[in-house]
Amino acid sequence: MLRIITQQADVIAELQRICDRTHDDQVLHKEATVREVLQAVKRQGNKAVLHYTAEFDNQTLKPEELRVTGSELDTAYQQVSQELLAAIRLACQQIEAFHRKRVPKSWVEFGDDDVVLGKRYNPVDCAGLYVPSGRSGYPSTVLMNAIPAKVAGVPRLVMVTPPGAGKAISPAVLVAAQEVGIQEIYRVGGAQAIAALAYGTETIPKVNVIAGPGNIYVTLAKKLVYGTVGIDCLAGPSEVLIIADETANPVHVATDMLAPAEHDPMAAAILLTTDAALAKNVQVAVERQLVDHPRRIDTEKAIAHYGLIVIVESLDAAAELANEFAPEHLELEIQDPWELLPKIRHAxxxxxxxxxxxxxxxxxxxxxxxxxxxxxxxYASGLGVETFMKHSNIIQYSQSALQKVAGAIDILATAEGFPSHADSVRRRIQREE
Amino acid sequence: MLRIITQQADVIAELQRICDRTHDDQVLHKEATVREVLQAVKRQGNKAVLHYTAEFDNQTLKPEELRVTGSELDTAYQQVSQELLAAIRLACQQIEAFHRKRVPKSWVEFGDDDVVLGKRYNPVDCAGLYVPSGRSGYPSTVLMNAIPAKVAGVPRLVMVTPPGAGKAISPAVLVAAQEVGIQEIYRVGGAQAIAALAYGTETIPKVNVIAGPGNIYVTLAKKLVYGTVGIDCLAGPSEVLIIADETANPVHVATDMLAPAEHDPMAAAILLTTDAALAKNVQVAVERQLVDHPRRIDTEKAIAHYGLIVIVESLDAAAELANEFAPEHLELEIQDPWELLPKIRHAxxxxxxxxxxxxxxxxxxxxxxxxxxxxxxxYASGLGVETFMKHSNIIQYSQSALQKVAGAIDILATAEGFPSHADSVRRRIQREE
Structure with a gap:
């Protein structure tokens, strides 16, 4: 049963517990496993990748079976319906249109004395895209990973996804990959996939950035390899926080709470409402919708552990609690969502x-x-074009511009005890040889 | 002696070794120490902070001495020269002017059927700024950390810096902090400072983002707390890579190679040149400039271990090696630097x-x-205004817009095995209660 508490109760502590659900001791235990997988793949390459694929995914592969073949890619198109292909194409189009807006662009500006300052943006050379497995695969995740990388101009895209029964990869995933121009796909998942992308193996290339959501093992592995490669963000188990008033539809709110919950037993679903009647109605609706839910066990687990309804005193109080929680997804199911929006800082x-x-x-x-x-x-944003780009600062000074600031640099460098810094300017000004 | 090798020699392996100097086994050993410090501060707060300050910085503080007092802040202005204050103010002005350019701005766009899409940018609530200690403190690092945070609109800025002899903090650092509006300063450095900012203690607040450069312990600590808080980038021991042709001045090149080296014995200084005579002249000039160098021992160590001159066949070959190395600082000391610039991807x-x-x-x-x-x-950019900001995606659909895409969502959600996702749209379209 989805719990209802009031704002007077220990709301902050409860929200904190749910927010921190991936930081607890059980997770620290998983970190040890992940660390072991990373080390093994770093040292033994394919051998370790295949070992953990057998252990965790129950699939025994040969090294040459890691990469998805051209004929598998071709066949995939015959295995998805025309309706699904059309839906994938519609999604592609809308996702690409959004990601093409406000892409960072290189710029330079010319100042006095021929000073030039600016930033040059470049894509990374190679990106690794993680696509979790699912009952039927997640083509949507392929698009959400690959399209920003493509818009960023990344020349090489490498996708990894865990093999299912019979070593198969979902045809929908393979079709989505091809729709966005990815041909290089490896059947490997979990921490071993992240390790392979971070360190490289005999078969799988080392990439510069790893992006994509995953379960707790994948998320921990991404955190641990950060620094060896870049990562998008720590996109762990899903969560929704809904702020609703008396105008909200309890059946819709309940369905939206079950949506993240059906992803993962560690998902979180929180409702903050000013309306006690809505709270009760959502509680009932969640129960009712769980009865025939095809993923009932996992979904119920998430709702039981990390589901919560809080009756709040005002929408402002709800906004403040939402900022404390900083949810992945925030729904404003209220009369005037645009009025509350300026009070939301973190989501x-x-x-x-x-x-x-x-x-x-x-x-x-x-x-x-x-x-x-x-x-x-x-502190972080979602995956985007910026995930796959970075900039270099550009500086050009002229002799006369350097002359004007030479005194200040000399004073600062001397104050900081850096004689060669000071000399590097002084020698140029004095035209010393 | 600064080594000279030719491109035919094992250049790639040598550059790799220098690039990876912070990833070797010795560093892994330091990671264990850092992990211990982090755990202790997380569990014991101030007690551990003070313990490690005594151990690593040789300063025995009471908890109430952690925060720099108002009278210390006031006194600092009397301890710096007018020239230094003027130089700090000039730097402030130029750094702020640059960082105010192209600051991310929130936007929304209105599409067909009253669809609204956009991004809202917000600063983090609280930023922690790390300023390493030096012989006389690094006021420049205060400015480089704090100004982007201020431009981003971060409401609370907290600075940490290791105490020197007599528990003192450099007056130049305290003045620079006040010039950019920072009043909350704690005398703590190293991994214990990063831990305090990441987890909070009785005295030091938990922040959302930690920024600023540091030695290898600070850099390792930032990497390990990433995920609990955000970080700017892994800014470890400094490095310069210079591409020079026969027009370069060997004395200037030599001085610029010593500049990062005088920061840190783990700093790196690399010259790639098409001109064998320049290589020899730079080698001689480095030797000569080291003779009376006030930081000779550390500087010489960096040059000996991580200094290198490579004679390359062409400037294009140099650009490609520079991209492989992806240096922190890249100098183009060549006849036409703008011609080579488009070939530089990573710096x-x-x-x-x-x-x-x-x-x-x-x-x-x-x-x-x-x-x-x-x-x-x-894969990463330097510290900037973006370090302290993040965005929320904004989505609003109308009933008629939802209707048009409902079929496609139903197909995708069903293909992925997410009934509640499908229901959340279907129930709204059918106006089901």
Missing amino acids: GAIFLGDSTPEAIGHYLAGPNHTLPTSGAAR | GAIFLGDSTPEAIGHYLAGPNHTLPTSGAAR
């Missing part, structure tokens, strides 16, 4: 009004669905 | 021409001096 994505369920953002509204979880929205 | 900052020594960027050209090192420029 991965914000969905306004009853006609905007989180699912629309998950599949095809355009913005990315790989978003910071577990409070990371306090 | 933290690029300095063009003989009148642009790295020192000018270090102090006051405007762009940030906290930049990715050890190859991180392959």
